[in-house]
Amino acid sequence: MELQLPGFGQWIAAFFTLFVFSFLYKDNILYRFAESVFAGVSFGYYIGLAYINTLEPNLFSPLFGDFSSNWSLLIPFAFGVLLYLRYVPKLAWISQWSLAVYIGYYIGVNLLQRLHGEILPQTKGTMLPLNVEFGQLIGNLVVIVGVITVLIYFFFSSPHRGPLKPAARTGIYFLMISFGASFGYTVMGRISLLIGRLTFLVDEWARPLVATVFGG
Amino acid sequence: MPGQRSRNAGVPGSRRGSLPGDPGWGTLLWRPLRLVALVYLALLGTGGLAGVWVPAAAQDAAAPVASEVFSPAPEGHIPPPELPLDFSVVDTPSDDGSSLTLRWDPDQVMQTLGVATIAALTFARRAVEETEFLPVGRARVRDGEFRDAGLESGVAYIYRIGLEDEDGLLRNTAASAPLVPQANFFRTHRTNALILVLLMFGLVVGFILAARKGIDLFIRRIAGLDAIAEAVGRATEMGRKILYIPGIISVNEPQTLASLGILGYVAKLTARYGTKLEVPNIDPLTMAAAREIVKQSYLEEGTPEAFNEDMIHYITQDQFAYAAAVNGIMVRDRPAAIFLLGWFAAESLLLSETGQSVGAIQIAGTAQVTQLPFFVAACDYTMLGEELFAASAYLSKDPLILGSIKGQDMVKAVILVAIVVGVIMVSAGVPGFADLFSAL
Amino acid sequence: MKRQIPIMLAIIASVCPVIAFFFPDRWINEWFNQRLDAWMVIIASFALLLGIVSMIQVNIHKIRRRARGWGFSIIILVTFTLMAAFGLFGGQGERADGSLYPFTWMFQFVFSPLQATMFSLLAFYVASASYRAFRVRNVEATLLLIGALIIMVGRIPLGTLIHPLVPDIAEWVMKFPNTAAQRGIIIGAALGAASMSVRVMVGIERPYMGKS
Numbered sequence: 001m002e003l004q005l006p007g008f009g010q011w012i013a014a015f016f017t018l019f020v021f022s023f024l025y026k027d028n029i030l031y032r033f034a035e036s037v038f039a040g041v042s043f044g045y046y047i048g049l050a051y052i053n054t055l056e057p058n059l060f061s062p063l064f065g066d067f068s069s070n071w072s073l074l075i076p077f078a079f080g081v082l083l084y085l086r087y088v089p090k091l092a093w094i095s096q097w098s099l100a101v102y103i104g105y106y107i108g109v110n111l112l113q114r115l116h117g118e119i120l121p122q123t124k125g126t127m128l129p130l131n132v133e134f135g136q137l138i139g140n141l142v143v144i145v146g147v148i149t150v151l152i153y154f155f156f157s158s159p160h161r162g163p164l165k166p167a168a169r170t171g172i173y174f175l176m177i178s179f180g181a182s183f184g185y186t187v188m189g190r191i192s193l194l195i196g197r198l199t200f201l202v203d204e205w206a207r208p209l210v211a212t213v214f215g216g
Numbered sequence: 217m218p219g220q221r222s223r224n225a226g227v228p229g230s231r232r233g234s235l236p237g238d239p240g241w242g243t244l245l246w247r248p249l250r251l252v253a254l255v256y257l258a259l260l261g262t263g264g265l266a267g268v269w270v271p272a273a274a275q276d277a278a279a280p281v282a283s284e285v286f287s288p289a290p291e292g293h294i295p296p297p298e299l300p301l302d303f304s305v306v307d308t309p310s311d312d313g314s315s316l317t318l319r320w321d322p323d324q325v326m327q328t329l330g331v332a333t334i335a336a337l338t339f340a341r342r343a344v345e346e347t348e349f350l351p352v353g354r355a356r357v358r359d360g361e362f363r364d365a366g367l368e369s370g371v372a373y374i375y376r377i378g379l380e381d382e383d384g385l386l387r388n389t390a391a392s393a394p395l396v397p398q399a400n401f402f403r404t405h406r407t408n409a410l411i412l413v414l415l416m417f418g419l420v421v422g423f424i425l426a427a428r429k430g431i432d433l434f435i436r437r438i439a440g441l442d443a444i445a446e447a448v449g450r451a452t453e454m455g456r457k458i459l460y461i462p463g464i465i466s467v468n469e470p471q472t473l474a475s476l477g478i479l480g481y482v483a484k485l486t487a488r489y490g491t492k493l494e495v496p497n498i499d500p501l502t503m504a505a506a507r508e509i510v511k512q513s514y515l516e517e518g519t520p521e522a523f524n525e526d527m528i529h530y531i532t533q534d535q536f537a538y539a540a541a542v543n544g545i546m547v548r549d550r551p552a553a554i555f556l557l558g559w560f561a562a563e564s565l566l567l568s569e570t571g572q573s574v575g576a577i578q579i580a581g582t583a584q585v586t587q588l589p590f591f592v593a594a595c596d597y598t599m600l601g602e603e604l605f606a607a608s609a610y611l612s613k614d615p616l617i618l619g620s621i622k623g624q625d626m627v628k629a630v631i632l633v634a635i636v637v638g639v640i641m642v643s644a645g646v647p648g649f650a651d652l653f654s655a656l
Numbered sequence: 657m658k659r660q661i662p663i664m665l666a667i668i669a670s671v672c673p674v675i676a677f678f679f680p681d682r683w684i685n686e687w688f689n690q691r692l693d694a695w696m697v698i699i700a701s702f703a704l705l706l707g708i709v710s711m712i713q714v715n716i717h718k719i720r721r722r723a724r725g726w727g728f729s730i731i732i733l734v735t736f737t738l739m740a741a742f743g744l745f746g747g748q749g750e751r752a753d754g755s756l757y758p759f760t761w762m763f764q765f766v767f768s769p770l771q772a773t774m775f776s777l778l779a780f781y782v783a784s785a786s787y788r789a790f791r792v793r794n795v796e797a798t799l800l801l802i803g804a805l806i807i808m809v810g811r812i813p814l815g816t817l818i819h820p821l822v823p824d825i826a827e828w829v830m831k832f833p834n835t836a837a838q839r840g841i842i843i844g845a846a847l848g849a850a851s852m853s854v855r856v857m858v859g860i861e862r863p864y865m866g867k868s
Contacts, residue, residue, distance in 0.1 A: 023777070159434065
């Protein structure tokens with residue numbers, strides 16, 4: 001394969017990668033430069049995305065294209081605009097309306113998601129049979145005892161005294177083992193991310209550069 | 217294409233006159249007639265007894281007959297014989313009248329046709345007044361059910377099922393009798409969720425009312441709560457700022473709202489002691505809500521002039537760009553205390569480790585099980601899951617809100633009892649109890 | 657009135673998805689669920705402008721006051737303006753000649769590498785966090801350490817070399833104790849969230865008007 005000098009894009013990408021890594025040593029001007037560019041570019045990106053993916057196709061285009069069948073979009077449009085009344089001191093209180101509708105709607109959605117989508121299936125999933133072979137029995141018992149003791153740990157309205165005390169304590173132990181397991185599980189994934197980044201630096205930037213300059 | 221040839225002609229015309237949704241005397245008369253017809257066809261041994269529309273009452277009687285009459289088609293016979301697959305078309309329960317459900321017994325189909333569970337069935341439908349069948353979807357034999365959505369209400373539909381054989385030839389069942397989808401009033405399969413919602417409302421509102429009457433409510437200590445005042449005190453003494461990170465998603469997430477509740481309390485303390493507070497944001501609506509809450513706290517503490525909108529400012533919408541910027545704030549401004557409360561993802565460790573490295577007191581809390589281990593490892597205090605919600609209620613010191621915690625504990629007790637009963641029932645071979653908790 | 661309207665709006669908005677969840681009626685589902693869902697996304701998109709105003713204000717204040725590092729505020733404002741302009745007016749994806757539009761180029765060579773690098777920093781942070789966590793000496797920390805070690809060792813070939821059962825133990829820990837604890841957290845947090853929802857739905861908690 002004929003090697004070429006890395007392209008302009010690769011140079012930029014490589015520099016930004018190195019600038020961010022430099023933070024590991026200490027805060028410095030290069031990291032701060034990368035951080036500022038990152039903040040600006042990412043925010044600009046999401047503005048572009050919000051317009052291209054949401055406001056244009058879901059609001060402006062239907063509203064101006066076919067008003068008679070999309071007039072109802074004026075409602076979110078109005079609530080969107082109301083948000084800005086906070087900059088008019090006398091009318092600032094009206095901007096709470098948009099927030100009230102937004103928070104209110106998702107509160108309703110969440111109530112059902114939690115009760116129906118989480119509590120019901122998780123409760124059902126814990127109803128495990130005990131009339132099974134020994135290995136499975138131990139596993140099932142661990143799950144049942146674990147869920148019950150963790151929930152007892154989360155009892156707030158009665159003091160953890162008497163039998164609740166050892167139960168809540170056991171709950172904490174379950175939580176800690178689980179945190180450890182989850183931690184251990186993630187460590188591997190994070191290391192592979194780093195390897196991915198180093199591979200970019202070596203394969204797409206450093207190697208073609210060295211090869212071209214020193215005649216690889 | 218021979219395989220596509222419709223066998224509509226094989227369906228007795230009389231079936232069309234009776235709509236299953238119609239409970240009139242026509243249906244009553246048709247039931248015995250159909251049974252007779254089935255037995256007659258079975259006796260004839262034509263092999264064409266598939267695709268019968270079988271209402272629940274006649275299903276048991278009809279099914280064995282249909283499977284017995286099947287005889288494989290002779291080789292090379294074109295068009296392929298009708299597919300002897302029993303299926304029923306029923307109105308989808310608890311829907312808005314825009315779908316019908318096709319059902320079959322996977323075991324019976326596999327035995328009769330000798331096909332694998334993974335074999336794909338194709339479905340075609342036509343409205344009674346149309347002539348052409350249109351393909352509407354596929355499902356595996358083992359699914360046992362196919363829901364055809366997007367139908368018009370008030371229109372009767374006819375179905376047939378197709379199955380590709382080893383030679384790639386499509387064989388179709390006879391067509392079903394027409395059926396009109398019906399709109400239902402209530403999603404009956406969600407009755408369990410409704411009961412849970414009512415239980416939650418009943419117990420939470422009930423204890424709120426009890427709290428209003430003045431009953432004494434105990435709430436246990438939550439680790440990290442006492443540390444809040446300590447952290448603010450430390451920041452005040454050192455003359456450094458407090459950094460409050462309300463998670464990385466919007467106010468559509470209850471954890472964000474819980475975090476904002478705690479922010480209200482922290483802001484009261486910073487207003488009282490004149491400590492500097494900074495709340496960098498990733499979500500503009502969270503920022504707007506945070507401003508309302510902090511402003512209110514400063515008003516209540518009698519120091520509205522100390523409130524400045526720039527205290528609660530926006531950075532960017534991107535998770536990692538936000539983390540990069542907040543890390544920058546941490547190392548440059550060295551806040552004395554850092555709060556990380558709300559919904560977090562991978563950036564949790566980037567933030568909490570940097571906070572740890574600048575020597576800040578860190579109080580964290582989230583219900584994200586994947587991020588809790590990192591907070592536990594890198595922060596001084598961590599509110600685990602439900603503790604985050606309870607903390608926000610606890611700090612409000614509002615007896616009404618404390619009543620709601622008692623109510624939520626009662627629901628928890630009900631769940632614990634249900635788990636124990638469920639384990640006993642399942643072990644005793646009664647799966648019905650656990651099924652009451654199915655989320656459909 | 658100032659107080660009542662937002663409370664009423666929040667209560668009405670919160671009841672809509674609940675009704676749509678239980679009643680299959682077409683009209684209810686279209687207006688109380690599908691349309692409201694789409695409307696909320698639109699409101700959230702409008703809110704981005706609040707973010708822009710705040711971001712510009714904070715950075716302009718810094719530049720005016722010549723605060724420490726004010727030069728970086730200029731960089732933020734310039735890169736933001738450029739990228740937003742590329743997104744709004746410059747086109748997306750590839751041009752006919754195969755070259756990239758500036759919005760996509762910036763995404764590919766600036767935004768994306770920065771994102772990936774920040775993410776990859778976690779490898780170092782995980783190491784330092786483990787070091788600290790594993791130094792603590794109490795029962796909880798020891799259990800955390802044991803859990804982590806079992807999983808880490810069990811998921812690499814070394815685990816099998818130590819003892820052929822090690823990967824099985826790791827799997828067992830993930831499948832049983834870990835599931836139990838996570839389930840407990842999920843149920844508890846769901847109850848906390850549901851209880852908070854009830855408080856907002858009856859109007860005693862009003863985060864939208866600064867009262868939590």
